[in-house]
Amino acid sequence: MSPGTPSPRSPLVLALIFSPPLLADDLFLDSEPLPQVLTATRLKQSPAAVPGSMTVIDSALIHASGARDISELLRLVPGMMVGNISGNQAAVNYHGTNATEARRMQVLIDGRSVYRAGLATVDWSDIPVAMEDIERIEVFRGPNTVSYGANALMAVVNIITRRPADSHGTRIKVTRGQRGINDFYASQGVGWEDGDMRLSLSGQQDDGFDTNRTGADYHDSRRLDRFNLAASHSLDEQQSLDWQLNAKDGTNQRPYTYRPVFPGTTRAGDDSDVTAKDYAGSLRWNLDINPDHSLYIQGSAQHWDRQQTWRACDAEVSFSPQLTELWQLNPNYTERLARNITRFIGPGAPAGTTAEQALANQVLDQWRNGANQTVCGDIDQSTRESRYDLELQDTLSLADNLRLVSGMNYRYDRADSETYFNGTLDDTIWRVFGQFEWRASEHWLLQGGAMFEDTRLTGSSLTPRVAVNYLINPRHGLRAVYSEAIRSPDMFENNVNWSYQVTKLRPAAFGQSSARYFVKTRGPGDLNQEHMRSRELGYNGYFPDPGLALDVKLFHDEISGMISEPLRNNQYIASNGNKARFSGAETQLDWHVGSLDRLRLTYAYVDADASNPLDARQTARNSGSAGWLRDWGQGWNSALFYYGDDALNGYRFERVDARIAKRIALGKASLELAGVLQQRLDNQPTTFFDNNYDQRHVMYFSAELEL
Template sequence: MDEPELTGMELPTVLSATRLKQAPAEVPGSMTVLDRDLIRASGARDVPELMRLVPGMMIGYNSGHRSNVNYHGLNTTEARRLQVLVDGRSVYRPGLATVDWTDIPLAIEDIERIEVFRGPNTAAYGANALMGVINIISTRPELRQGTRLKITDGNRGVRDLYASHGGAVGNTHARLSLFAKEDTGFDFDDDGEDFRDSRRLNAVNLFGTTQLDATQSLHWQVGAKEGSNQVDNDYTVLARPTDDDFLYDRLVDAHDDVSDVTARDYFAQLRWKNELSPTHSIELKTYAQHVERLSEWRACDSPVVFSPELRALYEAGNVYPRRINYILRDRGLWGDPEFYRAYLVNEDGLPPELLPLVESVVAQHAAARSGPPSCWDINENLRETRYEAELQNTWQMADNLRGVVGGNLRYDQAKSQTLFGGKVENHIGQLFGHLEYRPFERWMLHFGAMAEQDRLSGSSFSPRLAAQYFIRPTHALRLVYSEAVRSPDMYENNARWTYTPNNLSGPAVTDTEYYAIAEAPGGLDQERIRSSEVGYNGHFHRLGLSIDVRGFYEDIDNLISEPLQIVNFQPTNESSARFSGAETQIDWSATRQDRLRLTYAYVDFTASNRLDQRLTARNSGSVAWLRQWPAAINSSLIYYGADRLNERRFERLDGRLAKRFAIGTSSSLELAATMQYRLDDEGLTWPENLYESRDQYYLSAELSF
């Protein structure tokens, strides 16, 4: 298929779709590539904000330092269904099935590109790539030598520092990066109260490449991060104070011990590659990582939270303690037995024989209310560790046939006395393979699959079939069918969340076992998606224009939608969801100085669980204009919009203006200003996520030498 339009043209390639290096038109699915120029022009300080440039990606915030990135939506508070890789290392946490975007120890200044596979990709990366894969790729140290110093300062407490130095010793190139980041998060909640959600982090990353000989290379990386995230004390007081006539109410109301999270991350990874020939290579990668999220505080509550009678009511139905909460905090109710007896029995279905338990709990609390509350040390500490090793073999078997096969072994561990009652371990083994075959000049067929054995979730097999017809060498129509799974995380399948009291003070209690316990049922099945896709990818070289269009239908069964919480925790596989729609992305280098970019997604959906009906915008997208002006001035203007994110509209206009000054022959200084302006006046995802002003700005200065 040699054609004049390819003369002198270097086709772009992607690496993350099938583990084979491919041109965009050859990929069996839809890819979004965010390159270094686009990342820099966006002015984004965090990866989730970059994901707004990806069609169909829904970005939500629980707090200023906790964001959720979901492809096509589903639960607003948990992002469980995207595999996220940093240089091939998974940062998808096994314990709570989430990604801590704030705490990834990689500076955004060190990111070369981000490849996003939009659609199921368990066939290439195993369970948890249910909806897609985000692969964050660092700039190789040999491509970024010298020293860079950068400072960023702005409103909302923004203050970021970055420093890196790259050098070479013999056949080894390395880059050491140090960075710090902080901001104050949202300003206030919907009640006008201060929102304690600031963050602070410091991190170090050392990345190196060593050329062992003509065919063998080593890529190695180590990193560490420490920081803290402000979190309001989230312990829910059973008998919430409402009456200053009682000592208990006054002391509990005055008690406000913080439960800020201390976050620490450590990792080391190594990748060895041997180019045996121009058509055959083998690669071995391994890594170890450890994550700590430590939160400790002192809780105060009524001594009835340790009552065996309340535990018996909780075991009969967790709705009953919630109703008792209403009763205990209203003297008019707990002083009127006839009312609450009828209310519990008639409205909530409490068996009449359990009424004596209710009366006992009410009496215990009434007796204790004139004195101080019970107080004890509490924690939600969690430590997670992962070890992984993977071997893959890539070879070109014939001019029209190539493939990759490999295997992977992983060990995951989560330790928390509060969340798991100790330690949970898992062992995962994977075998994968992908074939790319051209039976005719204009046709390409793909077959890929992953077989996986998970000790906690059982075995699974995830296939993908695709066919492409090439209209021209860089223009292809595609048809894709794939299946993928997500394994229940350790919390969903192995939780034993309860609070063990330490250093208990206050009135005597009849027992020291907390009444509530979230105990996972075990035996949950894997979530499964069946996806069909038709699409087009084309690159018009003479016009500098790239277009990708995707039409999709996705059917998810065995969905686990229940939130991770200590009360009302009943995870099941009873939910389901269906997504259908279309997406497009257009990237056009209109002139040598102007780059225009458009994304749009239309998503029609149904979900059986109301919690999965919130974070899907029916219409969403972005429009960007990047411009290189004379005198080394660069500007960007980007619009983001979504018509419904947790029932809220989102529209924002971002602008960045930068000027580079040459200093001598090898040094430069760049000054940049970034401005973000919300075009709507709604809370970000949740009503309490509010700012005093619609605009955010920050200034940065970067010195390179």
């Protein structure tokens, strides 16, 4: 560990764990049931027995936060770096490494992955689940390839929705506020003798950021509508069926960012808005063979459709066959010629090989003969991705002190884009996994497991994890964990075939109304998997009398073979030549102070050292949150939250959120009126220079009716 990292022998941690007050019987012995989490190992476990660090954002926190987006809720997770690419694109990463995509974090909805393998991203704004339908979010803070395969390299976020059986009745909610906030939610839940169902419709709308770096209006608003149908059927005492249908339709504005390559080109174009459609369906069969043995089979299908067309202008010579051939021969030479072409009109081609100079002189002749005129055309940057997933999992208690979970998974991914893949690219993934939990004695718990994964595009891997938990008692445990994890390069990184077919050219370019732009990029095709080695020491405890839950984590993670170079069409340099190290400490405290108050604190210290400086810039050394929830009686309740980090991509972030609500009884129905104020305490852009608000505060109000 680096000198700035807290030592595992920290006196504070040792005093916290072993001081006499914490070992007193009156804090440990009680009859209150233990809380359970599932995401860590696929086995239900108490937090003290988990082989790693967990954060659970429960329904009370979700409701009290007033958050409109899942990404905003993740500010409550220690070590989670939450920023914005634009007003409708959030950027969420655990410990950092990438400002724009969640390439190293797995995101699940009820166990179904929503990570898009084609373009290596999670569309946080477009996840087809309403906040009001979420029961809790479980976050495993650390590598978990052993449970969920590649892309669970640094963390797993599992969004767990409310059971239809807990959703009976009618709920209607509307939210209005500044910055164009205009949301709605409506649901109807019903039940019958052997089943339950919930139908919900919801939508969101807001204006995004106000101004970009030049002070001009930032074109980044969003509008979306969602449909969710969830049902559960009991077939008999041992069998049940759960199924879901999800759909989302919306528009995300995108600012016009294209800059002509050739000098003197008249810049003109349309904003490149994205029409986003998502569809998903899943079916799960559960079988309880006996109290010690259960299994399930789950199948799901998903489709992501991103329609994006825009109009761009550049010089006619952009579509020269000779310039295209020169680019394929030497991209750097070609870009230097293109951006400085007027300098070479007189002296001729810049120094280079004989072949390069011959092609360059032909391009210069074309420029002299009129190919310097501006032409404009339409570009289709649409993408479509589909996924089909089938999983079998078996959970077995072999003895009172030994449990085993095992299973297999098959997944098929397909990406379709004329721009990024020149057609269609697909991949198949097979996984076999197994984990065990052995209670060697009253206090010692040994856990281990591994996953074997084989992908057609990148090959096979085996990732293990081993953990030792010392349970002081069932509610308090120390842990030592070693795990390895991998991330497979996605289709875009490894197999991109990137070029722009421009249609409806006006005027025609070299006599054609449709032509390919001269820049063409191919992925390397031979990238290896990224590999992480993680070491963790920690403590988790729950004190029932004061209602206090505490978790402390010391970590040291090393990633090798990282793919972190620029992935731009005119500068695509992908390799496994980078590495990074993350070490530090995290803690979270959740304290129910009596029956009326709840206090929640998180803090993370992360020391990042990366071979690529851009990776280190996406990590805040110090970050955290603080929250106070209060029930004032007479239907009144309030919540106050603070979120902060010292520097994400070089910009400080500090914000205070306040929510106050009043619940009014209307016979058997109830109405809740609430107001939320978000106040920035800093005066800096959010993550990127273009993300600016005219005012540092925003207010919005909601009314929710339950029947």
